[in-house]
Amino acid sequence: xDSGFALRRAAQTDAMFLGDMLVEAAxxxxxxxRPRHEVLNSADHRRYLAGWKRxxxxxxxxxGAHEVPVGAAWYRVLPQxxxxxxxxxxxxxxxxxxxxxLWRARGVGRALLRGVIELAGTQGHARISLSVERxxxxxxxYRAEGFALVAEGESRETMARRTR
Numbered sequence: 001x002d003s004g005f006a007l008r009r010a011a012q013t014d015a016m017f018l019g020d021m022l023v024e025a026a027x028x029x030x031x032x033x034r035p036r037h038e039v040l041n042s043a044d045h046r047r048y049l050a051g052w053k054r055x056x057x058x059x060x061x062x063x064g065a066h067e068v069p070v071g072a073a074w075y076r077v078l079p080q081x082x083x084x085x086x087x088x089x090x091x092x093x094x095x096x097x098x099x100x101x102l103w104r105a106r107g108v109g110r111a112l113l114r115g116v117i118e119l120a121g122t123q124g125h126a127r128i129s130l131s132v133e134r135x136x137x138x139x140x141x142y143r144a145e146g147f148a149l150v151a152e153g154e155s156r157e158t159m160a161r162r163t164r
Contacts, residue, residue, distance in 0.1 A: 005108055006067075007115050010059035010074050015052045017061065021072040021098025022049055047084055048076060048096045056093070058123055060115045062108045071099035073112035075120055075128060085131030088150050088160050093120055095130040097138075109138065113145055121163030129160040 059074025075093035147159035
């Protein structure tokens, strides 16, 4: 059965689309859309994209018909003195994932998640981490794919899993 999408490796030229997916990830609540400039100019979010694609950065892009991007999952290794929401340790990449709303609940997020975990493993990373707001439905996907709770904040959870 054709899933209607394919995965490819993220390139430096995907930076603008990754920005779109970062906005989707930050605006996951129904009716909670945040302006692109607000998300991308926020220090909390900018760290996941600024200077893409650095040596330790990698990821995947899901494409639909005519190779139009519909989702992305990527990771960055962030320093201890400038951690992201999902920081668990030095050299553990933090995962960011976003899927266009029209492509949600169609297997795109799960395929991206599985693919980027495998990619991180092939790049020598033993673990990968992420942060998810406690009421985000994606939390169930992460748990189903082997992510375990590492730390709890007021409204977010940090989760991690082994890549192999």
